[in-house]
Amino acid sequence: MAGGNIWLTEIRLLLALLVGGVLGGMFLGRPLLGFCAALxxxxxxxxxxxxxxHQWMNQPSADPPEGSGAWGQVxxxxxxxxxxxxxxxxxxxxxxxxLQDSLSAMRDAAVxxxxxxxxxxxxxxxxxxxxxxxPDDQGRSLRNLVRSPVFQDYFEADDYSSPLRSPPYVxxxxxxxxxxxxxxxxxxxxxxxxxxxxxxxEQMRRDFVGNVSHELxxxxxxxxxxxxxxxxxxxFCEPRFAGPLEQMGQQTTRMENLVRDLLWLSRIESVETxxxxxxxxxxxxxxxxxxxxxxxYPNRPIQIELKSDTRVLGDRSELQSALSNLVINALKYSxxxxxxxxxxxxxxxxxxxxxxxxxxxxxxxxxLTERFYRVDKSRSNDGGGTGLGLAIVxxxxxxxxxxxxxxxxxxxxxxxxxxFPAAPPP
Ligand code: ADP
Numbered sequence: 001m002a003g004g005n006i007w008l009t010e011i012r013l014l015l016a017l018l019v020g021g022v023l024g025g026m027f028l029g030r031p032l033l034g035f036c037a038a039l040x041x042x043x044x045x046x047x048x049x050x051x052x053x054h055q056w057m058n059q060p061s062a063d064p065p066e067g068s069g070a071w072g073q074v075x076x077x078x079x080x081x082x083x084x085x086x087x088x089x090x091x092x093x094x095x096x097x098x099l100q101d102s103l104s105a106m107r108d109a110a111v112x113x114x115x116x117x118x119x120x121x122x123x124x125x126x127x128x129x130x131x132x133x134x135p136d137d138q139g140r141s142l143r144n145l146v147r148s149p150v151f152q153d154y155f156e157a158d159d160y161s162s163p164l165r166s167p168p169y170v171x172x173x174x175x176x177x178x179x180x181x182x183x184x185x186x187x188x189x190x191x192x193x194x195x196x197x198x199x200x201x202e203q204m205r206r207d208f209v210g211n212v213s214h215e216l217x218x219x220x221x222x223x224x225x226x227x228x229x230x231x232x233x234x235x236f237c238e239p240r241f242a243g244p245l246e247q248m249g250q251q252t253t254r255m256e257n258l259v260r261d262l263l264w265l266s267r268i269e270s271v272e273t274x275x276x277x278x279x280x281x282x283x284x285x286x287x288x289x290x291x292x293x294x295x296x297y298p299n300r301p302i303q304i305e306l307k308s309d310t311r312v313l314g315d316r317s318e319l320q321s322a323l324s325n326l327v328i329n330a331l332k333y334s335x336x337x338x339x340x341x342x343x344x345x346x347x348x349x350x351x352x353x354x355x356x357x358x359x360x361x362x363x364x365x366x367x368l369t370e371r372f373y374r375v376d377k378s379r380s381n382d383g384g385g386t387g388l389g390l391a392i393v394x395x396x397x398x399x400x401x402x403x404x405x406x407x408x409x410x411x412x413x414x415x416x417x418x419x420f421p422a423a424p425p426p
Contacts, residue, residue, distance in 0.1 A: 010070040017042060046071075053078075108193045113142050115186025117155075129176065129192050142190070150273065151178060167199065167273045175199035210266035213259045220259060224252045254386075261388040265371075268318055268392060272399040276314045279423045282349065283309055285316070286342055289324050297331045305341040310349035313423040314400050322396035323351060325389040326416045330355035332385065334413065345419065352417035360408040368406060369394035393418070 017038045025034015052065030053075065060082060067075040100121070103110045109126035113119060119142055122134040130146050137145060143152055154164040160180040168175050177193045227248045230236045236245060283306040290302050312319070330338040334357020341352045360368070364375045372387035393416075397404045401421050408414035 006070045006073045013069065014042060108191055111142065111190040111192075113188045113190060117141055117143060119145070120187070126192070129174065129194055148176075149275070151176075154178065155180070165195070165273075168196070206266050206269055209262055210270075213262040213266070216255070216259050217263075220252060220256055224249075224256065227252055258386045258388070261386045261392065264321065265388055265392055265395065268395045268399065271315075272395055274399075276400060278314060278316065279311045280314050280316060280319065281309075282312050282319075282342055282351065282420075285319060286323065286340060286351065289320060289327065290340060293324060293327055293331070300331055301337055302327070302331075303337055303339045305339065305343070307341070307343040308349050310342075310344055310420075311423040312349065312400065312420045314420075318396045318399065322393045322418070325393050326351075326353045326418075329353075329385075329389060329416070330357065330414070333357045344422075347422065348419045349422055350417050350419045352415055354413065354415040356413035359410040359412050359414055360406075361410050362408075365406050365408060369404070 018035060021034040021036075021038020021041075022031050023034070025031040025037070028034070049065075049067055049071040052067070056062060056064050056075075064075045064079045066072075100123075104123040106123060107125055109129040109132075110123045111119060111126050111130070111132060112121040118139050119132060119134070119137050122130075122132045122137065124134075126132040126134065132142075132145050143155065146152075146155075148166045148169070150166045151164065154160075160182070164178040166176045166178060174194050175196045175198070177195045179191045181189045181191075183189060227245060230241075231245050231249060236242065286304065286306065290304055294300075294302060327338065327340060330353045334355035336356045339352075339354040341350075341354070343350055343352075360375055364373075367373045368375075369390045371391045373390075374385070374387050394404060396402075397418055403419045405417045405419065406414070407417075
């Protein structure tokens with residue numbers, strides 16, 4: 001029956017009862033008493049219905065009480081609503097179970113952290129990879145359980161645009177790859193993968209390159225020594241010997257530079273993840289670097305602008321090699337003035353080298369930091385380059401949390417800059 005009709009019937013029933021009560025009362029000579037008795041009957045019926053609803057509400061899983069008329073309709077509506085809610089809740093629970101099951105089955109660790117950085121949920125792999133036991137560790141701070149300093153810094157920095165690689169600290173530790181995603185109100189989902197195997201392979205490759213370069217050093221020194229001796233001998237000064245000997249000398253020098261850069265690169269790579277602790281006066285360092293380079297490039301003025309006294313936490317020799325590579329490149333690939341600048345930009349301090357040289361086509365820029373990538377091979381070789389300079393700069397930048405920015409226009413010039421986070425005050 002439609003809701004409107006039910007209420008009409010209920011009102012009719014109520015009126016009939018009251019009229020019946022008044023008529024009955026009139027018959028007995030007490031119409032008011034009859035009216036009151038009818039009203040009392042109505043109230044008793046409603047009280048019973050209300051009591052039934054109250055009991056049912058306290059025990060919603062029980063069947064709804066019997067109700068007649070409008071009360072029956074109200075009970076029916078509540079029952080339907082309750083059933084729909086229960087079905088929706090079941091669907092939600094099963095979707096949640098399904099999601100949790102799939103996260104639990106993953107080999108990667110998944111941990112849900114609430115807005116106060118406490119663990120809300122973790123899968124089984126989290127126990128294996130991070131030592132987080134669920135539900136035992138529920139409500140405990142994630143930072144108290146994952147104690148890797150690199151992870152702590154990453155988690156605190158709140159910038160999850162790129163993943164984190166946490167290297168093993170002691171022999172036998174795992175190398176872990178972390179990704180963090182935000183959801184809800186301040187909640188975070190932390191994914192962690194074991195990449196120890198990749199790390200070992202990379203280390204093997206690094207060791208191999210390092211060892212080969214090291215082994216090549218001794219024979220090269222011997223060859224270089226003999227070439228120098230032969231060049232100094234009178235009988236080898238005639239043109240048929242002098243030309244080949246000069247070429248041999250040049251090529252051995254090139255090989256020596258190559259071996260030196262390869263060794264240096266593998267050393268930088270191997271300590272890339274170690275925190276730098278020395279607070280360096282960059283302005284003084286830049287002055288030293290320019291003073292060392294200048295004599296090798298006479299008639300090439302280097303303009304220095306030191307507008308900041310910001311210090312940087314770093315490794316002196318690594319920074320020395322990266323900054324001098326940038327200055328030497330600017331001198332090699334241009335003919336005019338070169339400008340070196342150190343200045344504050346927001347929270348960072350920026351080292352930049354600007355030249356008005358040959359410039360670089362846009363298509364090359366993203367590949368410049370690859371090992372042995374050259375825009376113009378013959379020109380680079382003429383300048384004595386090894387093709388490893390910018391690869392060294394890239395690794396030094398990474399190990400100092402600095403950003404390398406390359407701006408260049410073909411035929412106009414280039415600007416290479418390194419943006420460093422400022423060292424905290426001593
Ligand atoms: P190389 O030893 O060949 O200079 P780098 O790694 O230092 O090796 O540089 C890679 C390539 O980037 C160079 O071969 C050169 O083509 C280009 N390059 C680097 N710096 C500059 C610059 N200031 N101007 C133009 N080209 C540059």
